[in-house]
Amino acid sequence: MVPQQKTSPMPFHRYEPFAPVDLPDRTWPSKSITEAPRWLSTDLRDGNQALIEPMDSARKHEIFQLLVRMGYKEIEVGFPSASQTDFDFVRSLIEDDLIPDDVQISVLTQAREDLIERTVQSLVGARRATVHLYNATAPTFRRVVFRVDREACKNIAVEGTRHVMRFAEQYLGETEYFGYEYSPEIFVDTELDFALQVCEAVMDVWQPGPGREIILNLPATVERATPNVYADQIEWMSRNLTRREHVVLSVHPHNDRGTGVASAELAVMAGADRVEGCLFGHGERTGNVCLVTLGMNLFSQGVDPEIDFSDIDEIRRTVEHCTQLPVAPRHPYGGDLVYTAFSGSHQDAIKKGFTDLDARAAEAGKQVEDYPWDVPYLPIDPKDVGRNYEAVIRVNSQSGKGGVSYVMQRDHSLDLPRRLQIEFSQVIQSFMDAEGGEFPAERIWEIFSETYLAERGPVAVLAHRSSTSEDGTYTIEADARVNGEIRELKGTGNGPISAFGDALADVDVKVRVIDYVEHSMGEDGNARAAAYVEAEIDGRTVWGVGIHSSITTASLKAVCSAIGRA
Ligand SMILES: CC(=O)SCCNC(=O)CCNC(=O)[C@H](O)C(C)(C)COP(=O)(O)OP(=O)(O)OC[C@H]1O[C@@H](n2cnc3c(N)ncnc32)[C@H](O)[C@@H]1OP(=O)(O)O
Numbered sequence: 001m002v003p004q005q006k007t008s009p010m011p012f013h014r015y016e017p018f019a020p021v022d023l024p025d026r027t028w029p030s031k032s033i034t035e036a037p038r039w040l041s042t043d044l045r046d047g048n049q050a051l052i053e054p055m056d057s058a059r060k061h062e063i064f065q066l067l068v069r070m071g072y073k074e075i076e077v078g079f080p081s082a083s084q085t086d087f088d089f090v091r092s093l094i095e096d097d098l099i100p101d102d103v104q105i106s107v108l109t110q111a112r113e114d115l116i117e118r119t120v121q122s123l124v125g126a127r128r129a130t131v132h133l134y135n136a137t138a139p140t141f142r143r144v145v146f147r148v149d150r151e152a153c154k155n156i157a158v159e160g161t162r163h164v165m166r167f168a169e170q171y172l173g174e175t176e177y178f179g180y181e182y183s184p185e186i187f188v189d190t191e192l193d194f195a196l197q198v199c200e201a202v203m204d205v206w207q208p209g210p211g212r213e214i215i216l217n218l219p220a221t222v223e224r225a226t227p228n229v230y231a232d233q234i235e236w237m238s239r240n241l242t243r244r245e246h247v248v249l250s251v252h253p254h255n256d257r258g259t260g261v262a263s264a265e266l267a268v269m270a271g272a273d274r275v276e277g278c279l280f281g282h283g284e285r286t287g288n289v290c291l292v293t294l295g296m297n298l299f300s301q302g303v304d305p306e307i308d309f310s311d312i313d314e315i316r317r318t319v320e321h322c323t324q325l326p327v328a329p330r331h332p333y334g335g336d337l338v339y340t341a342f343s344g345s346h347q348d349a350i351k352k353g354f355t356d357l358d359a360r361a362a363e364a365g366k367q368v369e370d371y372p373w374d375v376p377y378l379p380i381d382p383k384d385v386g387r388n389y390e391a392v393i394r395v396n397s398q399s400g401k402g403g404v405s406y407v408m409q410r411d412h413s414l415d416l417p418r419r420l421q422i423e424f425s426q427v428i429q430s431f432m433d434a435e436g437g438e439f440p441a442e443r444i445w446e447i448f449s450e451t452y453l454a455e456r457g458p459v460a461v462l463a464h465r466s467s468t469s470e471d472g473t474y475t476i477e478a479d480a481r482v483n484g485e486i487r488e489l490k491g492t493g494n495g496p497i498s499a500f501g502d503a504l505a506d507v508d509v510k511v512r513v514i515d516y517v518e519h520s521m522g523e524d525g526n527a528r529a530a531a532y533v534e535a536e537i538d539g540r541t542v543w544g545v546g547i548h549s550s551i552t553t554a555s556l557k558a559v560c561s562a563i564g565r566a
């Protein structure tokens, strides 16, 4: 019988399901995103207001410079009426001429006359600037926070917009471009017809038209529904707004249900032109939508995010330093572990994937960097965001031969034959059972050296000479240490290994070679060679390995290594 789940003791009866939107002819499900939306970073406002310790001026400057370097053109730089520090930061950006000509800063304010005046004053001297005004429009906020009806709530937005325009005229005569953004806060909980009414009333005051856009930002201030509901709300607004061509429809998803990224993406499919968020998802409570994830999701589909993520670790370090909060190791695209495989089957597929990619690129006469990426378990090439392949495969008790042999190949240019891979990974597993934890690449090499390369068997070759007769017989003479005694051995065969095997019979060592593989360990002529011998010795089948600049010496060492292992 299938086990039956039981009713939980959770008080779920206290919560209401979200009402769906009546939009049977919705079009967003069959859309796809083919270009980057306009981005606004609110790291310095929504991100900053949610920090345990808000950023000081130096940290704010650091984040601002990072955002500019990455390519963000719209940056919300603060809430200047909140404090002298916020005000002074905006002033320093303007007075020290730190805002590039093609970057538009914006500042947020409540719809209160005194706060609006102070906010506009903070922008005096800016070349381009936007004032962003918000007031909550949702029923609970009308009842609880403002204690007003719909009409009075709408008037807060309308009057606020008038104040913004009046103060802008008074203080910002020199500003080349003055923009306006309005947000009906908690849009997702606001009745759609009322959200539309407020936005229309605001537009009636601002009078958008050619060359005079308005940004209408529809925030999921608290994410409460599945992303499809947000998409429906955005499509409904997009269809019903008048003057749509002059409206920049913006979304501002928070991440309370953990679906901020999906909400933003579906909202763009539903008609949003612009997305507000923060790097690595900082912001109130569970954060704003993560701009890194959104941008990189586009990149991974072959769409230019129009933002430079090519040094993801520098971005992460700066954000961690400025916010004083860590980025989770599994955070998409930027976390420490997101390009790392520990488990055997993943490692095996990744190793094969790299080999296949190299081969297909070579066959097509292309550099791997220019060849379409298609490696199992890795959605993007870690190198595209400045990561190297070192962290791609890490070895612990969940790893198999693929991971271990990948490390040997990557770090030591040793291409272990398949059966040696199996044998060596069992050696590693036995050490792991005893020692536990993760095995770094250096420990793997240490064990490999001790197991296969250390000269600790009964036979060691000190010097050798060889010749080949006309009939192809190969003769070897070797000075060897056998059980501590120096001996001169001589044998013949069809090559160095069979001749050496023949010579060893004189000292009662019986070696039957089953397999032999050799390869050069580099491209240049001086590269060393690796030789691998699989041999049956005293009834046991083992592998031996030899590394030397001479391939003959490497193969004799490999035979001695196998004897030592047996
Ligand atoms: C969803 C968001 O992230 S919105 C942005 C939130 N960010 C911040 O609040 C950070 C900066 N804020 C601040 O520093 C302060 O709130 C200030 C300086 C702006 C205002 O401080 P105070 O004057 O002490 O007011 P307070 O913060 O308590 O705000 C509550 C008052 O503002 C009113 N109010 C709140 N939001 C708005 C708004 N958007 N428009 C108009 N009035 C508003 C409330 O109704 C309340 O009025 P009441 O005192 O008459 O009941």
Ligand SMILES: CC(C)C(=O)C(=O)O
Pocket (backbone or CB within 6 Å): 046, 108, 134, 183, 185, 186, 217, 219, 220, 221, 222, 252, 254
């Ligand atoms: C001020 C607004 C846009 C906001 O941050 C929100 O509603 O989440």
Ligand SMILES: [Mg+2]
Pocket (backbone or CB within 6 Å): 046, 219, 221, 252, 254, 283, 284, 288
């Ligand atoms: Mg917000």
